[in-house]
Amino acid sequence: DADVTQTPRNRITKTGKRIMLECSQTKGHDRMYWYRQDPGLGLRLIYYSFDVKDINKGEISDGYSVSRQAQAKFSLSLESAIPNQTALYFCATSDLAPPTGELFFGEGSRLTVL
Amino acid sequence: AQSVTQPDIHITVSEGASLELRCNYSYGATPYLFWYVQSPGQGLQLLLKYFSGDTLVQGIKGFEAEFKRSQSSFNLRKPSVHWSDAAEYFCAVGRPNSGNTPLVFGKGTRLSVIA
Numbered sequence: 001d002a003d004v005t006q007t008p009r010n011r012i013t014k015t016g017k018r019i020m021l022e023c024s025q026t027k028g029h030d031r032m033y034w035y036r037q038d039p040g041l042g043l044r045l046i047y048y049s050f051d052v053k054d055i056n057k058g059e060i061s062d063g064y065s066v067s068r069q070a071q072a073k074f075s076l077s078l079e080s081a082i083p084n085q086t087a088l089y090f091c092a093t094s095d096l097a098p099p100t101g102e103l104f105f106g107e108g109s110r111l112t113v114l
Numbered sequence: 115a116q117s118v119t120q121p122d123i124h125i126t127v128s129e130g131a132s133l134e135l136r137c138n139y140s141y142g143a144t145p146y147l148f149w150y151v152q153s154p155g156q157g158l159q160l161l162l163k164y165f166s167g168d169t170l171v172q173g174i175k176g177f178e179a180e181f182k183r184s185q186s187s188f189n190l191r192k193p194s195v196h197w198s199d200a201a202e203y204f205c206a207v208g209r210p211n212s213g214n215t216p217l218v219f220g221k222g223t224r225l226s227v228i229a
Contacts, residue, residue, distance in 0.1 A: 045216055
């Protein structure tokens, strides 16, 4: 089983719908991240959390929210999805604080907003 | 703020040929430097990293990278490419003593390998 699991792996939705992407990990890491990947733009950080009570905005947090339900779970929500949020979303974890800690990525959640 | 540039969007090499992927960074001091690889349909995996010391670092899968302070570069190399190396490669930069600021990733270089 994967150490960092993302659900769903693929989702097609319509403009205005609320979407939640979930991430769970069995690595026991405190630090979790949500990234977005777009062709030609690389990975951009959306939100990150260093423990259950800590949430931080990343480079592109507008239009997104997150919830850290437990050490092992970190969810990303799009309250009202729009087409330019169509992208591949990655969850990652690390045991050490950045920039030292190696990032461990899930396999990604591909979201299409029509 | 730090930034990282990968000048090549897409590179095609023949199997068995050597490979060099370029990465340049902008940062006032010596950053922490990383290369990650994303195989098709997969998440990213760490290839290698540089924090300090020997400027030539060895990684997994036969890759190495060299930190050159004078050129603000951290280029990734492999002497003989295998078809399984076809993937997207990301350079990332981190700032030590930055208050735990997460890494900044480059835009990636897609590697295609032909027979």
